[in-house]
Amino acid sequence: MLPGSVPEALELLASDRAAIPIAGGTDVLVHWPIRLEAHDRTYVDLSPLDALRPLSWTADELVLGGLTTYWDVIQERRARDEFPLLAAAARQVGAIQIQARGTWAGNIVNASPAADGVPVLMAYDATVVLESRRGREEVPLDCFYSGYKEMQRRSDQLVVAIRIPRRRYSFQVFEKVGARRAQAIAKVGLAVTHSEAGWRVVAASVAPTIRRCRALERLLETGFGPQGPDDLFPAISQDVAPIDDIRSTASYRRRVMARLLFHGLREQWGRRA
């Protein structure tokens, strides 16, 4: 299906609940020739909907469009300066060939627990703006996922924007550990920020969804000073539930997460926020 406008796309999604929106295709077309079952489904091509492409700034927000790509953000100096983790994460998504096509909204709705874009958006308290024929709905990204590949998006809804509040950050870091530096899916991802809104600790590849680590956030708020990475294990085991899979093991992931946190926040531990 080739809609010419956003309302037309919403109409198509409402009339066929099995239809799948397609933007850059970087998830949908993986191993396409052998996935015959995927060929018979209906796809709604979002690529001509230019209105969804640009990112924009307001006095208190950066708003990514539903079709804003990783490369769009990497190229935008202001986004690099004000939200450095967005650019840092975008630069670790595949390489230019993927960054040029992949979209932030696509990363959200693909709902991979190993996503690179979602952790930094969540650490910046982003809100997902969904639109359907029935109207607009906004869901904070940290409430968006309810389980593995389960999310607060109905099939007739399209992510039309991602709103990111502009704040003064006193700390921000994104770490990704993969098999190699580029073109790798995360074994562990971690985005940590501190602003007037408090600490945000977001972990990837260690639970069925990307998620905020509330126990770790509380620890940081209290000014707890761990002596070593192992002191973080109690909070980490409250927050995440990693698994053994093709890319790594649960115990390795827990250990890496503890070490990333301990060393990444070395200057911060023991300081009351």
Added chain:
Amino acid sequence: MTTLTMTFTLNGKQVSVSVDPVDRLLDTLRYQLALTGTKEGCGEGECGACTVHLDGLPVNSCLVPSYQVRGHRVDTIESLDPRALEPFERCGATQCGACTPGVVMTAWWIGQHADLLRTHTIRELMAGNLCRCTGYDGIVDSVAEALRETGGGRRET
């Protein structure tokens, strides 16, 4: 299944093709338009062998549905002046050749935008093109050398 007749700009010329909704740009280029310079490696957007330029940016043509290029500009390895390959041959950037068309397409893009090297290294920009023969140093050297010859870029460290 309905086919779609569409027009796009391929290597500077307008072309019209009928594509099936399941066709990938890679297959349309190779099997309908007989431009077999673009190679398929992994078919999952990992190796970059199928790199072409879409509206001036490198993309994996194995991940682009053909219908998405209607009205757009696509450039393939066939549009490149063969003389541009000279630094690659000289610096040991080519061996079996499977990755070479994709490597050259990304390198060409870097050459067109040498200002990218203010924020990126050649190695990072080339990270989407896997090569199992050369160990990458030859590729990075040849991109650096090509940039020097055309007056852009700086030395890779």
